[in-house]
Amino acid sequence: ALGGYLEVITISQNDSYIFFSLSTESSNVSRLVGSSVNLDIKHRVPKFDHLSWVFNKTNSVLKYYTHSKKIIQSSAYEDRVEFNNETYSLTLKNLQKTDSGEYEAEADGDEVIVAVNYRLFVLDPVEAPDLNHQLSNDTCNITLTCRSHDLSINSSCYKETCEEKNVASPGGVTLSLSVSGSTIICNHSNSVSWANITLDTGNICTEKGLHINT
Structure with a gap:
């Protein structure tokens, strides 16, 4: 049978x-x-x-x-x-x-x-996302916006700690914000492709003459 x-x-x-x-x-x-x-x-x-x-x-x-x-x-x-x-x-x-x-x-x-x-x-392969940042006036606290075509994440870094987030669309497209050392990674992916953009928070603070709160 x-x-x-x-x-x-x-x-x-x-x-x-x-x-x-x-x-x-x-x-x-x-x-x-x-x-x-x-x-x-x-x-x-x-x-x-x-x-x-x-x-x-x-x-x-x-x-x-x-x-x-x-x-x-x-x-x-x-x-x-x-x-x-x-x-x-x-x-x-x-x-x-x-x-x-x-x-x-x-x-x-x-x-x-x-x-x-x-x-x-x-x-289709995913497109590279956008990663924008904004500094506070007197310290190196950073507000982040990670954005793709139809998804967006808002987060922040405070006292060397960055809030990691991810969102997904019903079609299986994912946008994530993660941290590796002083590097912020905004990653856009689907089941067959991915693209990301990074931001070094240490360089930002050094260029602005600011310090990360500890």
Whole structure:
């Protein structure tokens, strides 16, 4: 018996298609725009007549026929797809944000088997954040603002102690303010890229002829 779950979809009173799934959960994969991704089938796939990689349930990426070794590829993926007819893995190249979505490998034999399911997120690289500071008039107490396109953090340094903070957007973009010695680090990141900017508080205080309170 196959692992996973059994789903019966009835399309008329006399016909039905039976789908088996070898995996009950999607694997999330994130990649940068312009990069590549390899979608593997990690389970052994039972004997089949043809195997299809499908995008968002209805859009065919390619179809592979076992006996003839023939591959029929969608024109929408011309020069951007590679298929391994031994492992049945799919490689997508030059990824665009429109490639984000769900990918399934369906093996069609005595029944239709969903061999694997991926959810792909194609993301732009993050931009470097801004880090602004303001000094108090007579001491080296510093007010900080760490800002990205849609996130912002306000913090301060007092008596050599800086308040570390982080915020995140629903889309998984993170902005953080951290400290390493006398260096303030403002970091902007998502699941595939990061960029930061730093500020040396010791240099600021020296240039202004001020001192850090202790």
